[in-house]
Amino acid sequence: MPDPQLTSRPDQPFPDAAPAPAAGRVPLRGVIADWGGVMTNPIIETVRAWITADEIDYDSYHAVMKAWVTGAYDGTGEDNPIHGLERGEFSNEEFERRLAAQIVRRDGGPVLAEGLLDRMFAATVLSEPMQDLLRRVRRAGLKTAMLSNSWGISAYPADVLAELFDAVVISAEVGMRKPEERIFRHATGLLGLDPAECVFIDDIEANVQAAEALGMTGVLHTEPAATAARLATLLGLP
Numbered sequence: 001m002p003d004p005q006l007t008s009r010p011d012q013p014f015p016d017a018a019p020a021p022a023a024g025r026v027p028l029r030g031v032i033a034d035w036g037g038v039m040t041n042p043i044i045e046t047v048r049a050w051i052t053a054d055e056i057d058y059d060s061y062h063a064v065m066k067a068w069v070t071g072a073y074d075g076t077g078e079d080n081p082i083h084g085l086e087r088g089e090f091s092n093e094e095f096e097r098r099l100a101a102q103i104v105r106r107d108g109g110p111v112l113a114e115g116l117l118d119r120m121f122a123a124t125v126l127s128e129p130m131q132d133l134l135r136r137v138r139r140a141g142l143k144t145a146m147l148s149n150s151w152g153i154s155a156y157p158a159d160v161l162a163e164l165f166d167a168v169v170i171s172a173e174v175g176m177r178k179p180e181e182r183i184f185r186h187a188t189g190l191l192g193l194d195p196a197e198c199v200f201i202d203d204i205e206a207n208v209q210a211a212e213a214l215g216m217t218g219v220l221h222t223e224p225a226a227t228a229a230r231l232a233t234l235l236g237l238p
Contacts (some may be wrong), residue, residue, distance in 0.1 A: 005076075013075060027138075028217060028235055030191045030198040031137050033130075035148035035156065037203040038221045039164075041125045049123035055106045057130065064092030064102040073179070073206045090174030092117055092152035107182050117152035129224035134164040135238055145169060147184070160189045167191055178202070188216075199234060200226060 037043040051058055072082040081098050083088035090098075093113075100113035135230065139143055145167040148156070152172075161168050167190035176183035188195050200211035201219045208218035217234060221227050231237060 020224075026194065026196050028142070028197060028199055030143040030145065030188070030193045031134070031231070031235075032145045032147050032184075032187050032191075032200045032211075032216075033134065034197055034202040034204075034221070035146055036121075036124070036151070038201055039127055039130050039134075039146070041123075041127060042203070046121050047121040050120045054111065054119060055105050057104050058109065060103040061084060064099070073204075083177065084148045085175040086171045087175050088150075089175075095152065100110075108220075121151065121225070126157070128226055129228065131160070131164060133228045133231065134223065137231065137235065138164070140237055142235065143193065145187050145191055147178065147187045164167075178207040180202075181210065181214060184211055184214050184216065201231075204213065 002230065024149065026215060033039060040046075050056070051061060064077070068080055068082050068170050068171045071080045081090065081095055085092070085095040085234075096113040096116040100111040100116055103111050105111055107119045121199045134144055146161060146165045147169045148171065148173040150170045156168075156170070165193045169190065171177040171183065174183065174186060176186065184195060184200070188198050191198070194213075194215075196215040198216050199219060202208050202211070203221045205220055212218040219227055219230050219234075
């Protein structure tokens, strides 16, 4: 779950109303949502809090992470540390060592590798509006799934996942990552739905585009109110 601001993503307003469905289009029966940055506060907020708390030199962090994130999404980074972490090919500790070796503190000193990922996401806060939205979706009779590229967070809140989602897909557990086609098919398959029957919500444009290429209806998340309005239009939610 890299910071979306490190990826190329032009801001795009949501339309006021969904276009009329094409003839023969199947009805939408499921909603699949990302976790970090969608069901939580924006990733940039947690990263900034960590940089401040650990006194990280921002320029060193931005330089390495910009290169890693670009490689993770441009199709040329098969040996990319982000790929390894998100697919579960690297342990959390291996990724932490690699990142800590590339960045420095503001005083020029080394960054502690142990526990780096936990510290990076320590300021994560669940989004109450997005939780309410998923509850509305389920009450409307639609199936729901979480599809998350894991960045080594020690524990997703099991009670929240059980309440909001019929299926949970965490990239490191299944050895696949967004925007790979196979992980979208895995998630829709767990719901027993065709991709064309699903809405996919993510805060990274490359992931939304990949989902749309499979026939899913993509929603690029910027903030809860806009996403809620878009889903209300798409799904006819009250």
